[in-house]
Amino acid sequence: MSKEHIKVLLAKKKIDVHGRGTKLLARELRDAGMEVVYFRFGVVDEIADAAVQEDVDVVGVSVMTSGQIQIARGLIPALKARGLDNVLVIMGGIIPEVDYEPLYELGIHRCFAPGLPGGAVAEYIRENVGTATLG
Amino acid sequence: MTSSAPGTSELVVSDSVRHAARLITQIENGVPAARAVLAELLPHCGSAQLVGITGPPGAGKSTLTASLIKELRSQGRSVGVIAVDPSSPFSMGALLGDRDRMLEAASGDPGVFIRSLASRGVPGGLAAAVNDVVDVMDAMGKDVVIVETVGVGQGELEIAKIAHTVVLVFVPGYGDALQAMKAGITEIADVVAVNKGDLAEASRAVQELRGQDYVRHDPTADRTWVVPVQKVSALRNEGIAELVGLIDDHYRFTAQSAWRSEIERNRRHAQFMAFVTERLRAELASIDLDAFDAGWLRDPYAAAEEFVTEIVKARADRGAVGLAAK
Numbered sequence: 521m522s523k524e525h526i527k528v529l530l531a532k533k534k535i536d537v538h539g540r541g542t543k544l545l546a547r548e549l550r551d552a553g554m555e556v557v558y559f560r561f562g563v564v565d566e567i568a569d570a571a572v573q574e575d576v577d578v579v580g581v582s583v584m585t586s587g588q589i590q591i592a593r594g595l596i597p598a599l600k601a602r603g604l605d606n607v608l609v610i611m612g613g614i615i616p617e618v619d620y621e622p623l624y625e626l627g628i629h630r631c632f633a634p635g636l637p638g639g640a641v642a643e644y645i646r647e648n649v650g651t652a653t654l655g
Numbered sequence: 656m657t658s659s660a661p662g663t664s665e666l667v668v669s670d671s672v673r674h675a676a677r678l679i680t681q682i683e684n685g686v687p688a689a690r691a692v693l694a695e696l697l698p699h700c701g702s703a704q705l706v707g708i709t710g711p712p713g714a715g716k717s718t719l720t721a722s723l724i725k726e727l728r729s730q731g732r733s734v735g736v737i738a739v740d741p742s743s744p745f746s747m748g749a750l751l752g753d754r755d756r757m758l759e760a761a762s763g764d765p766g767v768f769i770r771s772l773a774s775r776g777v778p779g780g781l782a783a784a785v786n787d788v789v790d791v792m793d794a795m796g797k798d799v800v801i802v803e804t805v806g807v808g809q810g811e812l813e814i815a816k817i818a819h820t821v822v823l824v825f826v827p828g829y830g831d832a833l834q835a836m837k838a839g840i841t842e843i844a845d846v847v848a849v850n851k852g853d854l855a856e857a858s859r860a861v862q863e864l865r866g867q868d869y870v871r872h873d874p875t876a877d878r879t880w881v882v883p884v885q886k887v888s889a890l891r892n893e894g895i896a897e898l899v900g901l902i903d904d905h906y907r908f909t910a911q912s913a914w915r916s917e918i919e920r921n922r923r924h925a926q927f928m929a930f931v932t933e934r935l936r937a938e939l940a941s942i943d944l945d946a947f948d949a950g951w952l953r954d955p956y957a958a959a960e961e962f963v964t965e966i967v968k969a970r971a972d973r974g975a976v977g978l979a980a981k
Contacts, residue, residue, distance in 0.1 A: 525684065525747075527777075532760075550748035555773045559755040566762055570754060573768055575676035603673040 526554045526649055528578040531567045534560040538584035541613060541634070545580070545641060552642035564591055568598035571607060577649045580641075583613040589622060596627035600654050608645065608652040627654050664695035670795050685747055685933065693787055696794035701919070703735070703793035704906055705943075707818030708803040709843075714824040715850040716868045717756035718889040720803050724760040724767055726895045727799055731767040735792030735800040738787055739814065742773045755801060768792060773897060782813035783929030786922060789817060792847035812843055817925075819918055820845045821899070825864065827856035844882055845871055845905045848898055852888040861886045875913035880905065883939045 528549055530618050532542040543559050546556045571579050574600050579599070581591060585643060588611060611623065612632040629652050632641055667673040682842035698832050706723075708716050720736060727734050738753035751771035754817050762766040770788065774781050785802060804814045823844035841847075847869065861884050869882035887894035909915040930970045952956050 525773075527680075540850050546750055550664065550750045551746050553748045554747045555742070555749045555751060557751045557754055557771050559752075559758060561758075562762065568762065570769075573676055574754070574771055575680045643792065 526578065526643065526645060527557070527574065527576045528554050528580060529557045529559070529571050529574060529576040530580045530582070531550070531559060531570070533559045533585065533587075534562050536582075536585050538582075538613075541584070542582040544645055545612070545616065547580075548638060549642055549645070552639070552646075554642070554645070564594035564598055567595055568602055568604070571604055572601060572602040576607065578608045578610065578645055580610045585609060585614075588613075588615050588619055589626070590622050590627050592626040596654055605654045606650070606652060607654065608649055609654070610625040610641070610644070612641070628635075659956055664794075665690050667692070667696060667791060668699050668794050668796070670765075672765075675768070675791050675795055676770070679788050682784050682791070683772065683775075685784075686936075687789070690930065691827065693790060696790055697939065698798075699794040699891075700790050701793065703789070703797050703800045704903075705789060705818045705820075706799060706801045706902055707821040708801060708824060709805075709814075709821060710824030710850075711826075712805055714826045715889050716803050716824050717753040719824055719848065719850055719887065720753070720801055721760040722887070722889045722892055722895045723761060723801065723899060724757060725892070726899050728760070728766060730763065730899075732798040733796065734768070735797035736761075736767070736769040737788050737800065737802045739774055739781070739802070739804045740769045740771065741784065741805055742775045744776055747776070756889040768795065768797065782817070783925065783933075785814050786817055786926055786929070789922075793831075798933065813925075816843070816918075817892070817922055819909060819915060820902050822846045822848055822902065824848050825860065826851050827854050827860040834902050841867070841869060844869065845880065846898070846901045847882055847884045848894075849884060849886050850889055852886040853891055857886055873909075873912050873914050875917050878912065880908055 530542055532539060532551075542558070546558050549556050551557050553639050557570065557576065559570060561570075567579060567581065579595075581595070583591065592611070596609065599605075599609070610630045610632065611628050612634075615631050615636065617633070619630070623631055628646060629648065663674055678689060678692055682693075708720055710716050714799050717738065720738070724734050724736065725833060738751070740749055740751045740753060740756075742749040742965050750779065751773060754769055757769055761769055772781070772785070772788070789800050789802065789811065802814060804820060821843050823841065823846070824879045825847060827849065847864055849857055849864065851857060870879040871882060872879050885894055885901055887898055889895070906915075909918065
Protein backbone atom coordinates (compact mmCIF):
# COMPACT_ATOMS: atom_id res chain seq x y z
CA MET A 521 0.00 0.00 0.00
CA SER A 522 1.36 3.38 -0.86
CA LYS A 523 0.53 6.20 1.48
CA GLU A 524 1.08 9.87 0.98
CA HIS A 525 2.03 10.61 4.56
CA ILE A 526 3.53 7.76 6.53
CA LYS A 527 3.74 8.52 10.25
CA VAL A 528 6.31 6.68 12.36
CA LEU A 529 6.75 6.59 16.12
CA LEU A 530 10.41 6.04 16.98
CA ALA A 531 10.84 5.04 20.60
CA LYS A 532 14.03 4.64 22.56
CA LYS A 533 14.48 3.68 26.19
CA LYS A 534 14.83 6.73 28.40
CA ILE A 535 17.59 5.24 30.52
CA ASP A 536 19.50 4.24 27.39
CA VAL A 537 22.12 6.76 26.35
CA HIS A 538 22.81 5.08 23.01
CA GLY A 539 20.78 7.52 20.94
CA ARG A 540 22.82 7.90 17.79
CA GLY A 541 21.22 5.04 15.92
CA THR A 542 17.68 6.24 16.64
CA LYS A 543 18.51 9.81 15.69
CA LEU A 544 20.24 8.68 12.50
CA LEU A 545 17.22 6.59 11.58
CA ALA A 546 14.85 9.45 12.43
CA ARG A 547 16.72 11.66 10.01
CA GLU A 548 16.80 8.97 7.36
CA LEU A 549 13.04 8.40 7.56
CA ARG A 550 12.43 12.14 7.55
CA ASP A 551 14.53 12.45 4.40
CA ALA A 552 12.49 9.61 2.92
CA GLY A 553 9.43 11.84 3.33
CA MET A 554 7.99 10.33 6.48
CA GLU A 555 6.67 12.11 9.56
CA VAL A 556 8.65 10.88 12.53
CA VAL A 557 7.60 11.30 16.15
CA TYR A 558 10.75 10.80 18.20
CA PHE A 559 10.50 10.12 21.90
CA ARG A 560 11.99 8.26 24.84
CA PHE A 561 9.92 5.86 26.88
CA GLY A 562 10.08 4.50 30.39
CA VAL A 563 7.47 1.76 30.16
CA VAL A 564 5.83 0.13 27.12
CA ASP A 565 2.41 1.63 27.91
CA GLU A 566 3.93 5.01 27.07
CA ILE A 567 4.75 3.75 23.57
CA ALA A 568 1.20 2.46 23.11
CA ASP A 569 -0.36 5.68 24.46
CA ALA A 570 1.79 7.78 22.14
CA ALA A 571 1.03 5.51 19.17
CA VAL A 572 -2.73 5.79 19.63
CA GLN A 573 -2.72 9.56 20.24
CA GLU A 574 -0.48 10.19 17.26
CA ASP A 575 -2.36 7.63 15.11
CA VAL A 576 0.87 6.33 13.62
CA ASP A 577 1.26 3.76 10.86
CA VAL A 578 4.52 2.38 12.20
CA VAL A 579 6.02 1.85 15.66
CA GLY A 580 9.80 1.45 15.78
CA VAL A 581 11.57 0.52 19.00
CA SER A 582 15.30 0.87 19.51
CA VAL A 583 16.81 -1.63 21.93
CA MET A 584 20.50 -1.25 22.75
CA THR A 585 20.65 -2.61 26.28
CA SER A 586 18.54 -5.78 26.07
CA GLY A 587 14.97 -6.33 27.23
CA GLN A 588 13.57 -6.81 23.72
CA ILE A 589 11.53 -9.90 24.62
CA GLN A 590 9.91 -8.23 27.62
CA ILE A 591 9.21 -5.10 25.58
CA ALA A 592 7.57 -7.08 22.78
CA ARG A 593 5.58 -9.15 25.26
CA GLY A 594 4.10 -5.99 26.76
CA LEU A 595 3.92 -3.78 23.69
CA ILE A 596 1.92 -5.92 21.25
CA PRO A 597 -1.02 -6.53 23.67
CA ALA A 598 -0.89 -2.86 24.74
CA LEU A 599 -1.22 -1.74 21.12
CA LYS A 600 -4.04 -4.19 20.46
CA ALA A 601 -5.86 -3.16 23.63
CA ARG A 602 -5.95 0.40 22.26
CA GLY A 603 -7.40 -0.72 18.95
CA LEU A 604 -4.17 -0.39 16.98
CA ASP A 605 -4.35 -3.71 15.20
CA ASN A 606 -2.96 -2.70 11.82
CA VAL A 607 0.18 -0.90 12.89
CA LEU A 608 3.56 -2.07 11.63
CA VAL A 609 5.90 -2.83 14.55
CA ILE A 610 9.64 -3.01 14.00
CA MET A 611 12.69 -3.27 16.25
CA GLY A 612 16.31 -2.38 15.82
CA GLY A 613 19.53 -2.01 17.74
CA ILE A 614 21.60 -4.67 19.45
CA ILE A 615 19.32 -7.69 19.24
CA PRO A 616 20.85 -11.18 19.06
CA GLU A 617 19.69 -13.08 15.99
CA VAL A 618 18.47 -15.98 18.14
CA ASP A 619 15.79 -13.63 19.46
CA TYR A 620 14.36 -12.78 16.02
CA GLU A 621 12.03 -15.80 15.81
CA PRO A 622 10.65 -15.45 19.36
CA LEU A 623 10.09 -11.73 18.67
CA TYR A 624 8.25 -12.49 15.42
CA GLU A 625 6.11 -14.99 17.32
CA LEU A 626 5.22 -12.29 19.83
CA GLY A 627 4.03 -10.10 16.95
CA ILE A 628 7.02 -7.95 15.99
CA HIS A 629 7.00 -7.72 12.19
CA ARG A 630 10.68 -7.22 11.56
CA CYS A 631 14.00 -6.78 13.37
CA PHE A 632 16.81 -4.78 11.85
CA ALA A 633 20.43 -5.56 12.59
CA PRO A 634 23.08 -2.83 12.82
CA GLY A 635 25.10 -1.96 9.72
CA LEU A 636 22.34 -2.20 7.13
CA PRO A 637 22.70 -0.01 4.04
CA GLY A 638 21.00 3.38 4.30
CA GLY A 639 17.40 3.36 3.22
CA ALA A 640 16.75 -0.29 4.12
CA VAL A 641 14.30 0.56 6.91
CA ALA A 642 12.48 3.21 4.86
CA GLU A 643 12.14 0.79 1.98
CA TYR A 644 10.74 -1.94 4.22
CA ILE A 645 8.25 0.50 5.76
CA ARG A 646 7.07 1.78 2.41
CA GLU A 647 6.51 -1.75 1.13
CA ASN A 648 4.70 -3.06 4.19
CA VAL A 649 2.83 -0.14 5.73
CA GLY A 650 -0.91 -0.70 5.86
CA THR A 651 -0.69 -4.42 5.15
CA ALA A 652 0.48 -5.54 8.57
CA THR A 653 -1.82 -6.85 11.27
CA LEU A 654 -1.27 -7.69 14.91
CA GLY A 655 -3.10 -11.01 14.72
CA MET B 656 -13.13 3.91 6.47
CA THR B 657 -14.85 3.15 9.72
CA SER B 658 -14.32 6.62 11.15
CA SER B 659 -17.01 8.18 8.97
CA ALA B 660 -19.56 5.57 10.06
CA PRO B 661 -22.32 6.71 12.41
CA GLY B 662 -21.14 6.86 15.96
CA THR B 663 -17.73 8.45 15.45
CA SER B 664 -18.82 11.80 16.84
CA GLU B 665 -20.42 10.15 19.90
CA LEU B 666 -17.22 8.19 20.49
CA VAL B 667 -15.13 11.35 20.24
CA VAL B 668 -17.42 13.17 22.66
CA SER B 669 -17.08 10.24 25.07
CA ASP B 670 -13.32 10.84 24.98
CA SER B 671 -12.31 7.86 22.79
CA VAL B 672 -8.67 8.64 22.06
CA ARG B 673 -8.55 6.13 19.21
CA HIS B 674 -11.46 7.69 17.33
CA ALA B 675 -10.39 11.24 18.02
CA ALA B 676 -6.87 10.45 16.81
CA ARG B 677 -8.13 8.88 13.59
CA LEU B 678 -10.45 11.79 12.96
CA ILE B 679 -7.48 14.15 13.36
CA THR B 680 -5.58 12.13 10.73
CA GLN B 681 -8.54 12.53 8.36
CA ILE B 682 -8.56 16.27 9.01
CA GLU B 683 -4.82 16.43 8.27
CA ASN B 684 -5.33 14.52 5.02
CA GLY B 685 -8.32 16.64 4.01
CA VAL B 686 -10.66 13.64 3.87
CA PRO B 687 -14.13 15.09 3.07
CA ALA B 688 -15.90 12.64 5.43
CA ALA B 689 -14.24 14.36 8.40
CA ARG B 690 -16.39 17.44 7.79
CA ALA B 691 -19.59 15.58 8.54
CA VAL B 692 -18.20 14.34 11.85
CA LEU B 693 -16.92 17.82 12.73
CA ALA B 694 -20.37 19.23 12.10
CA GLU B 695 -21.80 16.73 14.59
CA LEU B 696 -19.13 17.69 17.13
CA LEU B 697 -19.96 21.37 16.95
CA PRO B 698 -22.76 21.34 19.55
CA HIS B 699 -20.23 19.88 22.00
CA CYS B 700 -17.67 22.63 21.35
CA GLY B 701 -17.14 25.99 22.98
CA SER B 702 -16.12 25.19 26.51
CA ALA B 703 -12.37 24.76 26.01
CA GLN B 704 -9.94 27.55 26.82
CA LEU B 705 -7.55 27.94 23.87
CA VAL B 706 -3.95 28.90 24.55
CA GLY B 707 -1.38 29.52 21.81
CA ILE B 708 2.33 29.12 22.55
CA THR B 709 4.70 30.67 20.07
CA GLY B 710 8.26 31.94 19.94
CA PRO B 711 11.57 31.41 18.20
CA PRO B 712 13.01 27.90 17.79
CA GLY B 713 14.93 26.84 20.88
CA ALA B 714 13.09 29.18 23.23
CA GLY B 715 11.86 26.19 25.19
CA LYS B 716 8.24 26.17 24.05
CA SER B 717 7.80 22.41 24.42
CA THR B 718 9.47 22.30 27.83
CA LEU B 719 7.33 25.23 28.93
CA THR B 720 4.23 23.49 27.56
CA ALA B 721 5.17 20.45 29.65
CA SER B 722 5.34 22.69 32.74
CA LEU B 723 1.96 24.20 31.88
CA ILE B 724 0.47 20.71 31.52
CA LYS B 725 1.74 19.77 34.99
CA GLU B 726 0.38 22.96 36.56
CA LEU B 727 -3.01 22.64 34.85
CA ARG B 728 -3.28 18.98 35.85
CA SER B 729 -2.48 19.85 39.46
CA GLN B 730 -5.47 22.21 39.28
CA GLY B 731 -7.58 19.33 38.01
CA ARG B 732 -7.97 20.71 34.47
CA SER B 733 -7.73 18.30 31.53
CA VAL B 734 -5.41 19.31 28.69
CA GLY B 735 -5.17 18.81 24.94
CA VAL B 736 -1.96 19.76 23.16
CA ILE B 737 -1.48 20.34 19.44
CA ALA B 738 2.26 20.53 18.73
CA VAL B 739 3.21 21.71 15.25
CA ASP B 740 6.66 21.11 13.80
CA PRO B 741 7.85 22.01 10.30
CA SER B 742 7.85 19.68 7.31
CA SER B 743 10.85 19.66 5.02
CA PRO B 744 10.06 21.59 1.85
CA PHE B 745 12.35 19.14 0.03
CA SER B 746 11.35 15.66 1.19
CA MET B 747 8.02 16.60 2.83
CA GLY B 748 9.24 14.55 5.78
CA ALA B 749 9.22 15.87 9.33
CA LEU B 750 10.84 15.23 12.68
CA LEU B 751 8.26 15.78 15.39
CA GLY B 752 10.20 16.15 18.62
CA ASP B 753 7.86 18.13 20.87
CA ARG B 754 6.26 15.07 22.42
CA ASP B 755 9.60 13.92 23.77
CA ARG B 756 9.81 17.01 25.99
CA MET B 757 6.32 16.57 27.33
CA LEU B 758 6.54 12.93 28.24
CA GLU B 759 7.02 13.24 31.97
CA ALA B 760 4.15 15.68 32.25
CA ALA B 761 1.76 13.41 30.40
CA SER B 762 2.83 9.86 31.03
CA GLY B 763 -0.06 7.51 31.66
CA ASP B 764 -2.44 10.38 32.38
CA PRO B 765 -5.76 10.01 30.52
CA GLY B 766 -6.42 13.70 31.22
CA VAL B 767 -3.73 14.68 28.71
CA PHE B 768 -3.95 14.20 24.95
CA ILE B 769 -0.92 15.27 22.91
CA ARG B 770 -0.95 15.29 19.12
CA SER B 771 2.00 16.26 16.92
CA LEU B 772 1.26 17.72 13.51
CA ALA B 773 3.66 18.31 10.63
CA SER B 774 3.14 21.67 8.93
CA ARG B 775 3.19 20.04 5.45
CA GLY B 776 4.08 23.29 3.75
CA VAL B 777 0.59 24.71 3.32
CA PRO B 778 0.30 27.63 5.79
CA GLY B 779 -3.38 28.36 5.11
CA GLY B 780 -4.19 24.68 5.07
CA LEU B 781 -2.39 24.07 8.32
CA ALA B 782 -4.23 26.86 10.13
CA ALA B 783 -7.51 25.37 8.91
CA ALA B 784 -6.53 21.88 10.06
CA VAL B 785 -5.40 23.14 13.48
CA ASN B 786 -8.71 24.96 13.85
CA ASP B 787 -10.59 21.72 13.24
CA VAL B 788 -8.30 19.71 15.54
CA VAL B 789 -9.02 22.25 18.29
CA ASP B 790 -12.72 21.43 17.85
CA VAL B 791 -12.00 17.70 18.21
CA MET B 792 -10.17 18.23 21.52
CA ASP B 793 -12.82 20.70 22.67
CA ALA B 794 -15.55 18.15 21.94
CA MET B 795 -13.55 15.50 23.82
CA GLY B 796 -14.04 17.69 26.85
CA LYS B 797 -10.54 19.05 27.31
CA ASP B 798 -10.67 22.07 29.64
CA VAL B 799 -7.63 23.70 28.06
CA VAL B 800 -6.29 23.20 24.52
CA ILE B 801 -2.73 24.37 23.94
CA VAL B 802 -1.52 25.00 20.39
CA GLU B 803 2.26 25.11 20.16
CA THR B 804 3.81 26.41 16.95
CA VAL B 805 7.24 27.24 15.59
CA GLY B 806 7.15 31.00 15.85
CA VAL B 807 8.44 31.74 12.39
CA GLY B 808 6.53 32.91 9.39
CA GLN B 809 3.12 34.20 8.47
CA GLY B 810 1.38 30.86 8.74
CA GLU B 811 2.25 30.70 12.41
CA LEU B 812 0.59 34.03 13.03
CA GLU B 813 -2.58 32.64 11.50
CA ILE B 814 -2.46 29.72 13.91
CA ALA B 815 -1.84 32.00 16.86
CA LYS B 816 -5.04 33.88 15.99
CA ILE B 817 -7.00 30.73 16.82
CA ALA B 818 -6.18 31.07 20.51
CA HIS B 819 -8.02 33.05 23.17
CA THR B 820 -4.65 33.90 24.66
CA VAL B 821 -1.32 33.92 22.84
CA VAL B 822 1.79 33.37 24.95
CA LEU B 823 5.01 34.55 23.34
CA VAL B 824 8.08 32.77 24.67
CA PHE B 825 11.35 34.67 24.65
CA VAL B 826 14.75 33.70 25.94
CA PRO B 827 17.42 35.90 27.46
CA GLY B 828 20.10 36.73 24.97
CA TYR B 829 17.75 36.45 22.03
CA GLY B 830 18.65 40.00 21.14
CA ASP B 831 18.30 43.56 22.30
CA ALA B 832 15.12 45.60 22.57
CA LEU B 833 15.22 46.31 18.85
CA GLN B 834 14.78 42.63 18.04
CA ALA B 835 11.64 42.57 20.14
CA MET B 836 10.33 45.69 18.40
CA LYS B 837 10.49 44.17 14.94
CA ALA B 838 7.10 43.90 13.37
CA GLY B 839 4.96 40.80 13.50
CA ILE B 840 5.45 38.52 16.38
CA THR B 841 5.16 40.79 19.43
CA GLU B 842 1.99 42.29 18.01
CA ILE B 843 0.06 39.08 18.62
CA ALA B 844 1.28 38.39 22.16
CA ASP B 845 -1.20 38.64 25.03
CA VAL B 846 1.28 37.36 27.59
CA VAL B 847 5.08 37.33 27.29
CA ALA B 848 7.06 34.62 29.05
CA VAL B 849 10.82 34.97 29.40
CA ASN B 850 11.97 31.39 29.64
CA LYS B 851 15.27 30.08 31.00
CA GLY B 852 14.77 32.43 33.93
CA ASP B 853 17.54 30.54 35.70
CA LEU B 854 20.05 32.31 33.45
CA ALA B 855 21.69 35.44 34.83
CA GLU B 856 20.59 37.66 31.92
CA ALA B 857 16.92 36.80 32.38
CA SER B 858 16.08 39.69 34.70
CA ARG B 859 17.51 42.19 32.25
CA ALA B 860 15.52 40.67 29.40
CA VAL B 861 12.36 40.94 31.50
CA GLN B 862 13.15 44.58 32.27
CA GLU B 863 13.76 45.41 28.62
CA LEU B 864 10.57 43.72 27.50
CA ARG B 865 8.52 45.42 30.23
CA GLY B 866 10.03 48.70 29.07
CA GLN B 867 8.39 48.15 25.68
CA ASP B 868 4.96 48.76 27.26
CA TYR B 869 3.18 46.28 25.07
CA VAL B 870 -0.59 46.63 25.06
CA ARG B 871 -3.36 44.91 23.18
CA HIS B 872 -6.37 46.93 22.12
CA ASP B 873 -9.72 45.30 22.62
CA PRO B 874 -11.20 45.23 19.10
CA THR B 875 -14.74 45.45 20.50
CA ALA B 876 -14.46 48.05 23.26
CA ASP B 877 -12.47 51.11 24.24
CA ARG B 878 -10.03 49.48 26.63
CA THR B 879 -6.59 47.99 26.56
CA TRP B 880 -4.90 44.94 28.01
CA VAL B 881 -1.40 45.58 29.29
CA VAL B 882 0.73 42.65 28.14
CA PRO B 883 2.37 41.16 31.24
CA VAL B 884 5.95 39.91 31.11
CA GLN B 885 6.60 36.89 33.32
CA LYS B 886 9.97 35.35 34.07
CA VAL B 887 9.74 31.56 34.08
CA SER B 888 12.09 28.64 34.36
CA ALA B 889 10.53 25.58 32.80
CA LEU B 890 13.57 23.66 33.95
CA ARG B 891 13.17 24.60 37.62
CA ASN B 892 9.40 24.91 37.46
CA GLU B 893 9.53 28.55 38.59
CA GLY B 894 6.97 31.16 37.61
CA ILE B 895 4.73 28.54 36.01
CA ALA B 896 1.77 28.93 38.38
CA GLU B 897 2.05 32.70 37.91
CA LEU B 898 2.06 32.26 34.12
CA VAL B 899 -1.10 30.13 34.24
CA GLY B 900 -2.63 32.86 36.44
CA LEU B 901 -1.82 35.51 33.82
CA ILE B 902 -3.24 33.35 31.02
CA ASP B 903 -6.45 32.94 33.04
CA ASP B 904 -6.54 36.69 33.79
CA HIS B 905 -6.42 37.45 30.08
CA TYR B 906 -9.06 34.81 29.35
CA ARG B 907 -11.39 36.46 31.86
CA PHE B 908 -10.53 39.91 30.50
CA THR B 909 -11.65 38.92 26.99
CA ALA B 910 -15.00 37.78 28.39
CA GLN B 911 -15.73 41.20 29.92
CA SER B 912 -16.44 42.61 26.47
CA ALA B 913 -17.33 41.10 23.12
CA TRP B 914 -13.62 40.37 22.57
CA ARG B 915 -13.86 36.65 23.20
CA SER B 916 -16.93 36.14 21.07
CA GLU B 917 -15.12 38.08 18.35
CA ILE B 918 -12.25 35.57 18.53
CA GLU B 919 -14.78 32.72 18.26
CA ARG B 920 -16.46 34.43 15.31
CA ASN B 921 -13.11 34.81 13.55
CA ARG B 922 -12.40 31.12 14.10
CA ARG B 923 -15.71 30.08 12.58
CA HIS B 924 -15.22 32.49 9.69
CA ALA B 925 -11.78 31.02 9.01
CA GLN B 926 -13.33 27.54 8.99
CA PHE B 927 -16.06 28.73 6.61
CA MET B 928 -13.47 30.24 4.27
CA ALA B 929 -11.30 27.14 4.35
CA PHE B 930 -14.23 24.85 3.70
CA VAL B 931 -15.65 26.90 0.83
CA THR B 932 -12.22 27.16 -0.76
CA GLU B 933 -11.64 23.43 -0.45
CA ARG B 934 -15.10 22.45 -1.71
CA LEU B 935 -14.97 24.81 -4.67
CA ARG B 936 -11.51 23.58 -5.61
CA ALA B 937 -12.77 19.99 -5.54
CA GLU B 938 -15.86 20.90 -7.58
CA LEU B 939 -13.79 22.77 -10.14
CA ALA B 940 -11.27 19.98 -10.43
CA SER B 941 -14.06 17.53 -11.15
CA ILE B 942 -15.23 19.47 -14.21
CA ASP B 943 -13.81 17.79 -17.28
CA LEU B 944 -11.80 20.04 -19.56
CA ASP B 945 -13.97 19.03 -22.50
CA ALA B 946 -16.99 20.48 -20.75
CA PHE B 947 -15.63 23.94 -21.40
CA ASP B 948 -16.60 25.75 -24.57
CA ALA B 949 -13.80 25.68 -27.11
CA GLY B 950 -13.37 29.44 -27.10
CA TRP B 951 -14.27 30.16 -23.51
CA LEU B 952 -10.90 29.46 -21.95
CA ARG B 953 -9.00 31.47 -24.56
CA ASP B 954 -9.22 34.34 -22.08
CA PRO B 955 -8.92 32.57 -18.69
CA TYR B 956 -9.07 35.87 -16.77
CA ALA B 957 -12.42 36.90 -18.19
CA ALA B 958 -13.72 33.33 -17.99
CA ALA B 959 -12.80 33.07 -14.31
CA GLU B 960 -14.35 36.43 -13.52
CA GLU B 961 -17.54 35.47 -15.34
CA PHE B 962 -17.64 32.11 -13.56
CA VAL B 963 -17.32 33.61 -10.08
CA THR B 964 -19.72 36.47 -10.83
CA GLU B 965 -22.31 33.91 -11.89
CA ILE B 966 -22.05 32.02 -8.60
CA VAL B 967 -22.24 35.19 -6.52
CA LYS B 968 -25.17 36.48 -8.58
CA ALA B 969 -27.06 33.22 -8.16
CA ARG B 970 -26.72 33.64 -4.40
CA ALA B 971 -27.76 37.29 -4.53
CA ASP B 972 -30.84 36.40 -6.59
CA ARG B 973 -31.92 33.96 -3.90
CA GLY B 974 -31.56 36.62 -1.24
CA ALA B 975 -28.03 35.64 -0.16
CA VAL B 976 -28.79 33.69 2.99
CA GLY B 977 -26.39 34.32 5.83
CA LEU B 978 -24.89 37.58 4.64
CA ALA B 979 -25.87 40.86 6.20
CA ALA B 980 -27.51 43.33 3.79
CA LYS B 981 -25.21 46.12 2.71
